[in-house]
Amino acid sequence: MQYLIVFLEGVITFISPCLLPMLPIYLSYFAGGQASRTQTLRGALGFVAGFTVMFLALGGLAGSLGNLLRTHQTVVNL
Numbered sequence: 001m002q003y004l005i006v007f008l009e010g011v012i013t014f015i016s017p018c019l020l021p022m023l024p025i026y027l028s029y030f031a032g033g034q035a036s037r038t039q040t041l042r043g044a045l046g047f048v049a050g051f052t053v054m055f056l057a058l059g060g061l062a063g064s065l066g067n068l069l070r071t072h073q074t075v076v077n078l
Contacts, residue, residue, distance in 0.1 A: 030044045069076055
Protein backbone atom coordinates (compact mmCIF):
# COMPACT_ATOMS: atom_id res chain seq x y z
CA MET A 1 0.00 0.00 0.00
CA GLN A 2 2.87 2.37 0.77
CA TYR A 3 4.30 1.96 -2.76
CA LEU A 4 0.94 2.93 -4.22
CA ILE A 5 0.81 6.07 -2.08
CA VAL A 6 4.36 7.03 -3.05
CA PHE A 7 3.53 6.43 -6.72
CA LEU A 8 0.45 8.64 -6.49
CA GLU A 9 2.47 11.35 -4.78
CA GLY A 10 4.95 11.20 -7.66
CA VAL A 11 2.13 11.59 -10.18
CA ILE A 12 0.73 14.54 -8.24
CA THR A 13 4.18 16.10 -8.15
CA PHE A 14 4.48 15.61 -11.91
CA ILE A 15 1.33 17.64 -12.55
CA SER A 16 2.24 20.36 -10.08
CA PRO A 17 2.19 23.99 -11.22
CA CYS A 18 5.98 24.18 -11.08
CA LEU A 19 6.48 21.36 -13.57
CA LEU A 20 3.39 21.81 -15.72
CA PRO A 21 4.92 24.52 -17.97
CA MET A 22 7.84 22.17 -18.69
CA LEU A 23 5.64 19.40 -20.11
CA PRO A 24 5.53 20.72 -23.69
CA ILE A 25 9.31 21.03 -23.67
CA TYR A 26 9.73 17.44 -22.50
CA LEU A 27 7.24 16.13 -25.04
CA SER A 28 8.76 18.03 -27.93
CA TYR A 29 12.24 16.94 -26.88
CA PHE A 30 11.30 13.27 -26.93
CA ALA A 31 9.01 13.30 -29.97
CA GLY A 32 10.66 15.94 -32.14
CA GLY A 33 12.94 14.90 -34.95
CA GLN A 34 12.98 11.17 -34.27
CA ALA A 35 11.80 8.73 -36.90
CA SER A 36 10.26 5.92 -34.89
CA ARG A 37 8.43 5.24 -31.68
CA THR A 38 11.18 2.96 -30.44
CA GLN A 39 13.75 5.76 -30.64
CA THR A 40 11.37 8.09 -28.80
CA LEU A 41 10.67 5.46 -26.15
CA ARG A 42 14.38 4.69 -25.78
CA GLY A 43 15.15 8.39 -25.32
CA ALA A 44 12.38 8.78 -22.74
CA LEU A 45 13.52 5.72 -20.81
CA GLY A 46 17.10 6.96 -20.85
CA PHE A 47 15.94 10.33 -19.56
CA VAL A 48 13.97 8.72 -16.73
CA ALA A 49 16.82 6.33 -15.93
CA GLY A 50 19.25 9.25 -15.74
CA PHE A 51 17.04 11.12 -13.30
CA THR A 52 16.50 7.95 -11.28
CA VAL A 53 20.21 7.24 -11.00
CA MET A 54 20.96 10.83 -10.00
CA PHE A 55 18.24 10.97 -7.35
CA LEU A 56 19.31 7.58 -5.96
CA ALA A 57 22.93 8.75 -5.80
CA LEU A 58 21.99 12.04 -4.13
CA GLY A 59 19.73 10.21 -1.67
CA GLY A 60 22.48 7.73 -0.85
CA LEU A 61 24.95 10.57 -0.37
CA ALA A 62 22.56 12.43 1.93
CA GLY A 63 21.90 9.26 3.93
CA SER A 64 25.61 8.51 4.25
CA LEU A 65 26.35 12.06 5.33
CA GLY A 66 23.55 11.91 7.91
CA ASN A 67 24.87 8.61 9.23
CA LEU A 68 28.40 10.05 9.44
CA LEU A 69 27.16 13.10 11.34
CA ARG A 70 25.13 10.91 13.69
CA THR A 71 28.13 8.68 14.33
CA HIS A 72 30.39 11.65 15.12
CA GLN A 73 27.71 13.67 16.91
CA THR A 74 29.87 14.66 19.86
CA VAL A 75 32.64 16.03 17.63
CA VAL A 76 30.13 17.99 15.52
CA ASN A 77 28.47 19.47 18.63
CA LEU A 78 31.78 20.80 19.90
